Amino acid sequence: MSAAANPILRTRGLTVRFDSIPVVRDVDLSIADGELRVIIGANGAGKSTLLDLLCGRVLPSDGEIWLRDRNITGIGEAAIARSGIGRKFQTPSVFKEMTVLENLQVASNRQVRVFENIFARLSGKPSEKEEAVAARTGLLGVMRHRASELSHGQLQWLELAMVLSQDPQIILLDEPAAGMTADETDKTAELLLDLAGSHTVLVIEHDMAFVRTICRTITVLHQGAILAEGTAQEIEHHPAVIEAYLGSATLSHA
């Protein structure tokens, strides 16, 4: 549906069926290099499954995924991660008994040998890169804290910092502000705006107030297909979107 001028990520007719039921249907996405794109849609619209397809966690039934001029369809989750697509899930998968710094060290070596790293002696001194990632995600002051001591917001930022440690070009985020306080939500919005440009960021989000703060272009998924694309204002006045969301809390409560 969309056609970015300089797309870093494109899909053509992307479709996945579970037990012959289409959950993502014929999705043509075109995401520009450095873009911050938000994907919204009601519960069950297929948003998480779309991200699962983009990071190779789920294989498409039909269609293609292109990273610049490379067809990455079906190359597998690890190869997709290596090619520069990083995914942050809603539930943090940090190592709770390790410090923030140790988590970052594990993450930056994750592509090498994750389990050896967990049990190996990790360096006590942060590298320049680890400091830069921690500073960017607001974690510099808690580098020596165990992850179990962090607030919910800090845990989410740590997970994002771990994704950043792997130098992704594209970051996929599933509801990054879910469960956060108002202050943490504001900081997360600032962080995403800061990341856009140097990274391409795709965000699934339910909270329209948050979406309005961060977004330039929104893609609306409905029953697995793209229903509309545009600015927050265009989307909120789009007749098909209003009809699809009638009675839904997602837009009306925003």
Ligand SMILES: Nc1ncnc2c1ncn2[C@@H]1O[C@H](COP(=O)(O)OP(=O)(O)OP(=O)(O)O)[C@@H](O)[C@H]1O
């Ligand atoms: N592995 C699977 N097998 C069968 N059905 C699945 C599978 N994964 C997802 N689904 C179904 O696909 C549909 C879309 O799910 P998905 O989680 O992608 O939606 P979503 O838009 O992210 O929803 P939410 O906002 O509630 O997280 C749902 O009906 C879900 O039950």
